[in-house]
Amino acid sequence: MTRGTELDVDTLIDDPGTRVVVCCGSGGVGKTTTSAALALRAAERGRTVVVLTIDPARRLAQALGLDELSNEPSTVPDVGRPDDGRLSAMMLDMRRTFDEMVEGHAPPDRAQKIIENPFYQTISTSFSGTQEYMAMEKLGQLVASGTWDLVVVDTPPSRSALDFLDAPQRMSKFLDGRMIRLLSSPARAGGRGIRKLVGAGFGLFAKVVSTILGGQMLADASAFVQAFDTMFGGFHERAERTYALLRSPGTAFLVVAAPEADALREAAYFTDRLGSEDMPLAGLVLNRTHPVLAPVSAARARAAAENVGGAGSQIAAAVLRLHADRVELSEREEHLLTRFAAAHPSVPVVRVPSIAEDIADLDGLRRVGELLAGHDNTGTTAAAGS
Amino acid sequence: MxxxxxxxxxxxxxxxxxxxxxxxxxxxxxxxxxxxxxxxxxxxxxxxxxxxxxxxxxxxxxxxxxxxxxxxxxxxxxxxxxxxxxxxxxxxxxxxxxxxxxxxxxxxxxxxxxxxxxxxxxxxxxxxxxxxxxxxxxxxxxxxxxxxxxxxxxxxxxxxxxxxxxxxxxxxxxxxxxxxxxxxxxxxxxxxxxxxxxxxxxxxxxxxxxxxxxxxxxxEQWLPDRSVTAAAHGRVDASRVRTGLAGAGIDLAPDEIDGLVAETVEHAVRVAGEAAALQRLANEPDPPLPRVTLPxxxxxxxxxxxxxxxxxxxxxxxxxxxxx
Incomplete structure (x- = not known):
């Protein structure tokens, strides 16, 4: 069986040259937990770390001391070593991040006007892609502050992992205002070339759109874009800088996937995409695997389960059957991974065995960190020993 | 939907x-x-x-x-x-x-x-x-x-x-x-x-x-109900497992038996978690929703x-x- 190289997480987080780690992957694969565990481990190995989480489950948030959304990092107590190592954590508040960005780029009266615009309210809360854009913005801010020497970022639970890369550009394109000017005043806008191209269609289109959306919405949108216009250059520049940061050697992407066909398919797309964007991929975290802990094949275990007899036969049969199930599951997981590795032979992989219990505190995260680093790869849970 | x-x-x-x-x-x-x-x-x-x-x-x-x-x-x-x-x-x-x-x-x-x-x-x-x-x-x-x-x-x-x-x-x-x-x-x-x-x-x-x-x-739950709680707390009698396996013609080294025991504990923890989740679904919402199950x-x-x-x-x- 082809086995790719092992991903060495400790070497990655111990390297002072690693300044940003981005955890990405499709929804439900354990990105947030992975980010938090990785950040905690890095802090306890001496780094000054901040982790930006997007939408942590309540218990994970509590484990990190994040009882409320503050949009600023706060120190996680009881982490690190006496002399060094510190962990801060925060949850992204996209609305506030957006507000602060506007306030930072416009004089107070204009900023106020933008923030009060009904169209801004829509765009800053329910525009698809705002969360991704704001995660990038916050990442840029955290790095620029110089307070931390390692920033770990969780990415939003997009329908697809690629949204994270595309959203800021999609949004920039939207905000650059060309289309909105065309729509709100097609007669005046400098879009003559385009109008000629589409002919009467565009005038009709503009009319239809205003019929559907209502004149008020277009008027609000237009006012917003005009007020935004002067800031746009600044926004654009920032997005470009963040992109440059993501391409720099100090950044490492970790693709997180569950050992399921669709999650690995997404991971493969993402891996290819990072490659074509020259973004540095550190490796694949294959999360929640079920390693086999005893060398008995599924077939042999099932056959033996039928033939038990005498003392201990009931428990032995149960053990054999649950073992056989596990072997089959594990074989499927390895098969999926083999397919991924065949197409992406240069991507290092670490398997993180599934933990049966919920992660509800720092010790739980420490265990995940151990597994991420490839230790305790037996899959034995802590509960097993107690 | x-x-x-x-x-x-x-x-x-x-x-x-x-x-x-x-x-x-x-x-x-x-x-x-x-x-x-x-x-x-x-x-x-x-x-x-x-x-x-x-x-x-x-x-x-x-x-x-x-x-x-x-x-x-x-x-x-x-x-x-x-x-x-x-x-x-x-x-x-x-x-x-x-x-x-x-x-x-x-x-x-x-x-x-x-x-x-x-x-x-x-x-x-x-x-x-x-x-x-x-x-x-x-x-x-x-x-x-x-x-x-x-x-x-x-x-x-x-x-x-x-x-x-x-x-x-x-x-x-x-x-x-x-x-x-x-x-x-x-x-x-x-x-x-x-x-x-x-x-x-x-x-x-x-x-x-x-x-x-x-x-x-x-x-699939393979352990009998009465064993689940104990096993989920790590109490699996390894020697009994060994005897039972030997009876079925499977002889394993001690660390391999430990591996099977660890798998069993994990299985039990999950089964216990699933039982607790089912219990929740039996009580919430009130009245509970009709339920179907897929393996x-x-x-x-x-x-x-x-x-x-x-x-x-x-x-x-x-x-x-x-x-x-």
């Missing part, structure tokens, strides 16, 4: 449900709205176009058709219907104008998607009979579900008159009628169950009908296993009720 937390297998369940409901000569439509081509992957076919086509034959005759709704195409379809844009429509799309319009008003996108589903539900043949016996919509995950279905709120984004507004009113009526039910897929783990129960409350507050709780990937498929999901899942649903009483 079928929804669930990300990673719970809602697309697979929606596909199995569409197959189950088509069993015995019925015709169902399976709709996806997120541009993920999840249906094509589950049925192992090339990507679906914006067009209804047959994707599977159901047990006992019957067929499942599938449709990947695309909001932009749906918007152009409206324009065609009401304004005859002709070639200009395609050019506008290439320019990004259509994407722009749907981006401008996120609610418009949702109205277009649910509106298309409604059109499929209400379509009738020449004899006035509905074309589809049931429409199964693979809805967005629970985190976005209520926003997606809250068409009333989305209408605030739209002009107060106009063709789409009229359509949206029809969608609201359909979604809030007994003809629509939202089925929620969950795994028997703490997080998905919690999120699912929160969604039930949100749906009920929004006046949307909640249907069945679909427990997915239920694993974990160790070999993963392929076309054949979709039929198995559909049969499992049928065996648990999943079927179309006779039309009033």
């Amino acid at each position: 079928v929804s669930g937390k990300g990673g719970t297998g809602k697309t697979t369940v929606a596909a199995a449900l569409a197959l189950a409901l088509a069993t015995g000569g019925k015709r169902t439509l399976l709709v996806e709205v997120e541009g993920r081509q999840g249906i094509a992957q589950v049925f192992d076919t090339p990507p679906l176009p914006y067009e209804e086509r047959r994707i599977a034959v159901a047990p006992g005759g019957g067929e499942v058709r599938a449709l990947a709704v695309d909001a932009e195409a749906a918007l152009l379809e409206y324009f065609e219907m009401f304004y005859r844009l002709g070639v200009a429509g395609r050019t506008l799309r290439r320019m990004g104008a259509v994407e722009f319009a749907t981006t401008l008003a996120p609610g418009l996108r949702d109205v277009l998607l649910t509106g298309k589903a409604k059109e499929c539900v209400s379509r009738t043949d020449r004899d006035g009979r509905p074309v589809y016996d049931a429409v199964v919509l693979d809805a967005p995950p629970t985190g976005r579900l209520v926003t997606f279905l809250d068409v009333t709120r989305a209408m605030a984004d739209l002009a107060k008159a106009g063709p789409i507004h009229g359509q949206a009113e029809g969608v609201v009526e359909l979604l809030h009628s007994p003809r629509t039910a939202v089925h929620l897929v969950t795994l028997l783990q703490d997080l998905p169950v919690t999120e699912t129960l929160e969604t039930v409350t949100e749906l009920q507050e929004a006046g949307l009908g909640v249907g069945t709780m679909i427990v997915n990937r239920m694993r 974990q498929l160790l070999g993963g999901v392929d076309l054949g296993s979709l039929y198995e899942l559909a049969e499992t649903l049928t065996a648990q009483g999943v079927r179309l009720e006779a039309r009033a």
